[in-house]
Amino acid sequence: MLQEPNLTNKVEVDYIRDFESVVSRFDKQTTIRIYVTSAKDGYSSSAIGKAESSEYYLLLMNIHDLCQNIPKYLSKVLKDNSVNEKIYRIEEKVDEIIENLKYQEKSIH
Numbered sequence: 001m002l003q004e005p006n007l008t009n010k011v012e013v014d015y016i017r018d019f020e021s022v023v024s025r026f027d028k029q030t031t032i033r034i035y036v037t038s039a040k041d042g043y044s045s046s047a048i049g050k051a052e053s054s055e056y057y058l059l060l061m062n063i064h065d066l067c068q069n070i071p072k073y074l075s076k077v078l079k080d081n082s083v084n085e086k087i088y089r090i091e092e093k094v095d096e097i098i099e100n101l102k103y104q105e106k107s108i109h
Contacts, residue, residue, distance in 0.1 A: 011037050013046040016058065023056050032090065034059045036066060038101055063101065066094050 016035065023033045033056055037043070042062050043051075051058040061069060070090055 010039065010044045011035070011042055011047050011060070012044050013050045016047045016050045016054075016060070020050070020054050020056060020058065023058070028056060032059075033057060034061060034066070034070075034090070036061050036063055036094075036097065038063050040064060063094070063097060 019033075019035050023031060035051070035058060037060075040062050043060050048060060051060050059069070
């Protein structure tokens, strides 16, 4: 499950609580839970604290660092051989998000 809001300010704890509520409906062993923002320093300290204390292994990322941190996250939360397939699907989703961000930037300018 990947959440990617279009925010210009830091993500606050309420967004993380909402995301946690959604991901709680899915299997903890088979669901990858990544919250992505476009801002480089995109999370408030309370949002980070909430994610770190969550029982659902929430990964808070910005779009710029996403690809390099996914394998580490997956090895931590997944215990089966499906990691490579999940990484591939996530990389496809990341490419889609990047294209959407580029399109949005062009629309703004």
